[in-house]
Amino acid sequence: MIVLSIDPGSKKCGLAVVCSERGTQHREIVPTEALAERVDELVARFSPEVVLLGDGTKSNTVESALGASGTTVVRVKEGHTTERARKRYWQENPPRGLLRLYPTGLRTPPGPVDDWAAVILAEDWLASHDKLKAQ
Numbered sequence: 001m002i003v004l005s006i007d008p009g010s011k012k013c014g015l016a017v018v019c020s021e022r023g024t025q026h027r028e029i030v031p032t033e034a035l036a037e038r039v040d041e042l043v044a045r046f047s048p049e050v051v052l053l054g055d056g057t058k059s060n061t062v063e064s065a066l067g068a069s070g071t072t073v074v075r076v077k078e079g080h081t082t083e084r085a086r087k088r089y090w091q092e093n094p095p096r097g098l099l100r101l102y103p104t105g106l107r108t109p110p111g112p113v114d115d116w117a118a119v120i121l122a123e124d125w126l127a128s129h130d131k132l133k134a135q
Contacts, residue, residue, distance in 0.1 A: 004043065016115060051073050
């Protein structure tokens with residue numbers, strides 16, 4: 001199963017395409033005003049079975065913009081995804097040099113992690129979806 005996940009924000013949104021069999025296929029951060037167009041491009045390219053939208057900042061505005069494009073959206077809880085995204089960033093990009101001596105909680109990624117938050121939203125949804133299918 002392929003999902004397109006969106007971590008909405010005021011100025012920027014994280015996007016991720018995640019496949020249950022092959023993992024993360026694409027991730028990026030886009031300006032909020034360019035989101036609907038970029039989602040249309042990703043839907044055409046990857047043909048996701050579902051589009052997920054985090055229920056946080058600007059989710060109502062983003063959902064309205066996506067609705068105008070004809071995209072069906074499923075809302076998902078996004079509590080603590082930013083914290084988890086920071087941790088995930090460092091797992092995927094281990095620090096080097098003296099930075100590796102700092103505790104993970106004191107490290108700051110060099111840029112925004114909205115794309116990683118979108119990956120986490122997708123992975124959580126896929127995991128819960130798989131559990132439902134197994135029952």
